[in-house]
Amino acid sequence: MCADWILQTSIETTLHISLFITCYNDTLFPRTGRAVVAVLERLGHTVEFRQAQTCCGQMHYNTGYQAEAMPLMRHFLEVFRDDETICIPSSSCVAMIRDHYPKMAAVSGDPAVSRAVHKLLPRIFEFSELLVDKLGVTDVGAFFPHSVTLHPSCHSLRSLHLGDKPERLLKQVRGLTLVDLPEADECCGFGGTFAIKNVEVSAAMLSDKLRCVLGTRAEICTAADNSCLMHIAGALSRQRAGIRCLHLSEILASTEAGEVS
Amino acid sequence: MSVKQDILDRIRNATGGSSITSETEYESINRRYRQVGVLDPAARVELFADRLANYGSPVYRCAESEIAPTIAGILAERAKTGLLVPRDLPRVWLPEGFYFFRESPDYRELDSSEGVLTDCALAIASTGTIVLRHAPGEVSRALSLIPDYHLCIVFPVQIVETVPEGIRQMSSFATLPITTISGPSATSDIEMTRIKGVHGPRTLEVILVT
Amino acid sequence: MSIRVGEAASAPDFPVAAKKLVSNAQVRQNVRRATDVIRNKRARVVAEVDDWEQLREAGHEIKEHVLRHLDFYLQQFEAACTRAGGVVHWASDADEANRIIVDLVRAQEATEVIKVKTMTSDEIRLNPALQAAGITPYETDLADLIVQLGEDQPSHIVVPALHRNRMEIRRIFSEKMNLPELGYQPEDLTDAARAYLREKFLRVPVAISGANFAIAETGAVCVVESEGNARMCLSLPRVLITLVGIEKIIPKFRDLEVFLQLLPRSATGERMNPYNSIWTGVSPGGGPREFHVVLLDNGRTNVLSDDVSRETLDCIRCGACLNACPVYRQTGGHAYGSVYAGPIGAILTPQLQGMQHSQTLPYASSLCGACYDVCPVKINIPEILVHLRGRVVEENHAPLVEKLAMKAAAFALETPERLSLAQKTARIAQLPFTHDGVIRHLPGMLAGWTSIRDLAPVPKQSFREWWAKRQKEPRL
Numbered sequence: 027m028c029a030d031w032i033l034q035t036s037i038e039t040t041l042h043i044s045l046f047i048t049c050y051n052d053t054l055f056p057r058t059g060r061a062v063v064a065v066l067e068r069l070g071h072t073v074e075f076r077q078a079q080t081c082c083g084q085m086h087y088n089t090g091y092q093a094e095a096m097p098l099m100r101h102f103l104e105v106f107r108d109d110e111t112i113c114i115p116s117s118s119c120v121a122m123i124r125d126h127y128p129k130m131a132a133v134s135g136d137p138a139v140s141r142a143v144h145k146l147l148p149r150i151f152e153f154s155e156l157l158v159d160k161l162g163v164t165d166v167g168a169f170f171p172h173s174v175t176l177h178p179s180c181h182s183l184r185s186l187h188l189g190d191k192p193e194r195l196l197k198q199v200r201g202l203t204l205v206d207l208p209e210a211d212e213c214c215g216f217g218g219t220f221a222i223k224n225v226e227v228s229a230a231m232l233s234d235k236l237r238c239v240l241g242t243r244a245e246i247c248t249a250a251d252n253s254c255l256m257h258i259a260g261a262l263s264r265q266r267a268g269i270r271c272l273h274l275s276e277i278l279a280s281t282e283a284g285e286v287s
Numbered sequence: 288m289s290v291k292q293d294i295l296d297r298i299r300n301a302t303g304g305s306s307i308t309s310e311t312e313y314e315s316i317n318r319r320y321r322q323v324g325v326l327d328p329a330a331r332v333e334l335f336a337d338r339l340a341n342y343g344s345p346v347y348r349c350a351e352s353e354i355a356p357t358i359a360g361i362l363a364e365r366a367k368t369g370l371l372v373p374r375d376l377p378r379v380w381l382p383e384g385f386y387f388f389r390e391s392p393d394y395r396e397l398d399s400s401e402g403v404l405t406d407c408a409l410a411i412a413s414t415g416t417i418v419l420r421h422a423p424g425e426v427s428r429a430l431s432l433i434p435d436y437h438l439c440i441v442f443p444v445q446i447v448e449t450v451p452e453g454i455r456q457m458s459s460f461a462t463l464p465i466t467t468i469s470g471p472s473a474t475s476d477i478e479m480t481r482i483k484g485v486h487g488p489r490t491l492e493v494i495l496v497t
Numbered sequence: 498m499s500i501r502v503g504e505a506a507s508a509p510d511f512p513v514a515a516k517k518l519v520s521n522a523q524v525r526q527n528v529r530r531a532t533d534v535i536r537n538k539r540a541r542v543v544a545e546v547d548d549w550e551q552l553r554e555a556g557h558e559i560k561e562h563v564l565r566h567l568d569f570y571l572q573q574f575e576a577a578c579t580r581a582g583g584v585v586h587w588a589s590d591a592d593e594a595n596r597i598i599v600d601l602v603r604a605q606e607a608t609e610v611i612k613v614k615t616m617t618s619d620e621i622r623l624n625p626a627l628q629a630a631g632i633t634p635y636e637t638d639l640a641d642l643i644v645q646l647g648e649d650q651p652s653h654i655v656v657p658a659l660h661r662n663r664m665e666i667r668r669i670f671s672e673k674m675n676l677p678e679l680g681y682q683p684e685d686l687t688d689a690a691r692a693y694l695r696e697k698f699l700r701v702p703v704a705i706s707g708a709n710f711a712i713a714e715t716g717a718v719c720v721v722e723s724e725g726n727a728r729m730c731l732s733l734p735r736v737l738i739t740l741v742g743i744e745k746i747i748p749k750f751r752d753l754e755v756f757l758q759l760l761p762r763s764a765t766g767e768r769m770n771p772y773n774s775i776w777t778g779v780s781p782g783g784g785p786r787e788f789h790v791v792l793l794d795n796g797r798t799n800v801l802s803d804d805v806s807r808e809t810l811d812c813i814r815c816g817a818c819l820n821a822c823p824v825y826r827q828t829g830g831h832a833y834g835s836v837y838a839g840p841i842g843a844i845l846t847p848q849l850q851g852m853q854h855s856q857t858l859p860y861a862s863s864l865c866g867a868c869y870d871v872c873p874v875k876i877n878i879p880e881i882l883v884h885l886r887g888r889v890v891e892e893n894h895a896p897l898v899e900k901l902a903m904k905a906a907a908f909a910l911e912t913p914e915r916l917s918l919a920q921k922t923a924r925i926a927q928l929p930f931t932h933d934g935v936i937r938h939l940p941g942m943l944a945g946w947t948s949i950r951d952l953a954p955v956p957k958q959s960f961r962e963w964w965a966k967r968q969k970e971p972r973l
Contacts, residue, residue: 047960049910053920054953056960075964081910086903088864090886090895094907101911125880184866213823217863219899222945224861226516229949230525230827231863260950263935291587294743294794298568301802308566308573313748316558320551320755338768394699394733414769423782428732428774432725433699450769454754461715461750462581462777464784469769472725476640476656477663477683478527479534485639485687486694487725487772 041071041161044109046102046150048116049081055252061279061286062115062153065166068279073113078105084122089219092130099130103142106149111160115153115275117250118218121185123150152182153275154191154250164194170280171201175244177235177258179251180213192250192274199277205242209234216257232261240267247271324413324448331412332443336495338415342470343483344491351496354440355382358404361438361492370404371397371434375424380404380440390430397429402436402488408460410446411453414469417441417493418457421464428464437488439468442496500796501591502620502846503650508834511857515832524660528652528829531659532820538766539817539871546762555755557875560811563746564801570713570746571792577716581778583788591621594793598623598705598738599630601789605736607632607703611694613720613727614638615707616654616814617740619836620849621795623705634705635697637726639690646673652830652838655764655816660829694726704730704785708741709813710756711790714749717777718790721760723770731774737785742793744810756813759873763815796849803888806881809844811874818868818878824861833858840868840878847885856894859885898942913961923955 043066047059063073082102083095102123106112114120124147131140157163174196182188196204215221215231222228235258239247247262249255252273259271279286298304326334336346349357359382362370369386381387387404391397408420417439421428431437447453457465472487483489508514518524543549563570575585588594602610610627612618612634624645627634636645643658644651647669651657658666667681670689679689706727710719718739720727731737747756753775761770779788800809819825819839830838834855835846843862847855859882862868868878889895909919930936936952938944946952958966 049916052916052960053923053955056956056958056963059960060963075961077961077965078913080913080916083910086907088883088886089899089903090859090883090888090890091903091907092887092890094903098907098910126883180863180865180867184870211867213863213865213867215823215863217865220860220863222942223857224512224515224824225945225948226512226519227824227827227861228863230519231823232949234823234827256953257950260946260952263951263953264937264949289587290589290593293589294587294792294798295568295571297794297798298571298743298801301798302565302567304566304568308569308748312562312565316555316562317551318555318755320548320555320758342771398695398699411769416769421780421783427783428728429783432728432732450758451751451754454751454757458750461712461775462717464777464780465773465775466728467769467773467775469767469771471771472723473771474639474687474724475534475765476638476643476658476724477666477686479531479656479659480683482683482687485691485724485726486637486698486729 041111042074043071043111043113043156044074044076044106046079046106046112046114046119047075048114048119051115051252054256055273057286058115058252058273058275061273061275062113064279064286065275066113068167069161069163074109076105082119082122084119085218087122087126087130096130096134099127100139103139103146106146107142110149111156112150113153113156114150115250115273116252117152117179117181117186117188118253120150120152121181123147125185152186152188152250154188154195155186157195158191165198166195166278168199168278168280169201169282170199170277172246173203173205173244174246174248174277175205175207175239175242176210177207177214177239177247177249177254178210179249179254182250183211188250195274195278196248202277205244207242208238214254214258216254218253221257232257236261236265239269245269246277248274248277250274320451321449322451324452326412326448328443331446331448332495334448335410335412335415335446338412339470339493342415344470344493346493346495348495348497354380354494354496357494358382358438359384367401370402370438371400371430372404373424373426373430376404376406390427394429394433397433400434402438403430403434404438405431406440407445409453409456410441411450412446412448414450416453416467416469418453419466419468420460421466422460428466431466432487435488436490438492438494440494440496498590499592500850501622502796502850503622503836505835505846506850506854508855511832511834511861514834515828515861518828518832523662524829525827527660527662529826531656532826535656535766535820539763539820542762542766542768546758552755552758553873553875556759556873557811559747559752559755560874561808563748564744564807564810567743567746567801570748571743573713574711574716574746577714578778578790579716581716583716583778583790586789586791588791588793588795590795594621594740594791594795595623595626597791598740599626599632601736601738602627602632602703603630605703607701609633609635609697609701610703610705611635611637611697611701611730611734612641613704613706613722613730614641615705615740616651616836617707617742617793618705619651621793623740635694635701637694637698637730639687639724642690642694643669646670650831651836653816653819654814654837654839654841660831698729698733702734703736703738704734705738705740706730708739708745709760710747710753711741711745712750713746715777717750717775719753719773719775721770722772723765725772728772728774731776732784734785736787738789738791740791740793743797760813760815763817763871763873799851800848803848805884806844806848808876809841809848809881811876812841812845813874815873817871817873821867821871822862823865823867824863833861840882841876844878844881844885852885852888852892852894856889859889902942917959917961920955920959924957927954
């Protein structure tokens, strides 16, 4: 990476960013976490990872196990109590926190929890929100010489209202060709435990999404959520389609020196 | 205990409510939607005509003094010998040489008629809607419904731009039977293909007085 | 009480019914094509209205206000309607409503009734009740006629026969109307329906309708339609019986200015539907000589008692959420086992008749949020789905295996040490299922995943392990 580029684009203040990797990225997609760290450090910020973190409680909450989600929320609030800027590379986990923590806090009946949630919300950022809104960058100095199509996941679109933030980031990646995904705003059919409880319908939805993805002839399908990508990639792999799925951060972390390992 | 009392009790148990309402609460409902139109009268008439055309309803324009000859022309063109009319429709609109029967009470006679000529209570431009008020002497529900052809006379002063303006005018006769008509009878029940004319008049035409 | 939503109490679970339907290519093509058309039309006419969000907000607020004061508004409606010559009846459940209606028809010594499309009558299974009493009901809405003659179930709130294409409809009409030469163009089919029903409109002395809005202030009822069949039924017969769910009340006449904008654009993608009929009691100079309103509870007060999901009752039955729903679009309406299909059905049916029935319906959604975006009265359907899932679990209707798995997962996720241990365990447990770096088959609950998709194995190093190691290394 060249020094000139850093001077042009990084903003003056160096932020100390706390990463909530999310439980499934931690376990299944550690490379996404490494990519987030690489991008943020390249932009001149420092990253912290609190080892005490676990899970936001989304799976439990959305499946109806709201009592089980409660201690996970309390734990989350405790771990991230003092962090000024929290980065989460998963739209659905951010949506869980923004949309449901306030209600859970109200249900808990504990005013301290409500206060903690109230204080937390302005400090959490989905990865592309952090870059575009908080850090004010769209060009993160990435190089990725491939054709890419973006699946704008449901939570990105309809809960976080990310709008064109992921596109704006991708458009600044040198060498990258962004191919429009037809019927992009349709759900891929993942939906957490929906993918297992309603596997037939999930499969039918997925087959529509695959038709669109394959139709783009892109080499790579990306998204701000590894959960959707795990589902899409699982079917692409089953069909031996020869298309890779990569989290947005992994594309943004790539440079002339290669992809994040 | 009566069923009514049962239901009301269940409602009160559910909402914790008492059997009063709060007029202040009703008044505080946010109504930041558009309440009045912005178009000048000429543009309003054009919008109405455009919406009707969009529904596939032909629009004839004429001066007030030309209503009778305009009707004569339409009937001649459609090879009709006459139409049914509501009792109080002004005679001066009716051309010579055609029959105009005052409304028949018999549904089967209506069914075999050549059509109906009416005026309207008001019209809404933004939705291309004609509002009929069914007061005694004015067009009855059956008369505006059973015949297969409906010719309606609309004056520019009767046209409002928005739905809220239309509803406000309708409020003055809110307890009379009211029918709003936006284009001819239609269905999209078969493969979402819009088909004109199922049970209501299959042809709706409008004379727009200029 | 016999609260009933069609035959939902005995319907198969959603995943079971859906499995059959997603394999039915014809249904899927029909549903896809029809919902595509309505969605596009809706999007076009909603985009041209610059105060759409304000209208939605007002619609939501009016409905919420009504629900808070429902007892007041129902009584106000009853008083106004009675003053205008109507007769108001109250029914706690389906059986009661059916009994009232059958008695009213019998009092006329009528053996036939004509019906305007009313989902509520399907909810209480009015037609079988009429038939059992020797009364023949004729559905007059084109789609309802297709469903009735085809001995079928409605699959959509607004377009009940949307799962049928023109060739199927031709076959049904040709057989049941005895028209061997019938063409297959939609025009041919609507002409056949017109001829078949006109004679009934002019002859049958009793009509049964639903209501889109019942206005408390004036006692008036408003019915929204396209074909003119409702106008026929509401205007021509001597006796009119209108079945109204208690949530259909709106406070004042002026409130129509909101709903008559929201409903047509959302339901059929039109600026205004061809016909609206508004009438108050009985009037001189035409219309029915006798008018009865049956106010129906049938579980609605159950819905009202849950303050999170109460707004389910805001629904104005536009069907926009069905057309937008990627699940509905794959299965059509029959998978929901209820007269109320799609996202609104998934929250309404289980609440009306209790969570012990239809407990798979709140799970019939990927929570994608498309329904909430298009709802004209801003019902937060995804939030209510999640809330109802909570009730399914709380009331102990969830599968045991799932419960155990969820409890175990919650335990593992409570502390980082347990999570690390679980990660390590998964890496070992997956070994027998991993071949050439891919998992193609898993046992138990996870078999659902691998039945259609591969799974990449859990990587050798979790993020937290990588980070810990990195912290120990000297930094550049």
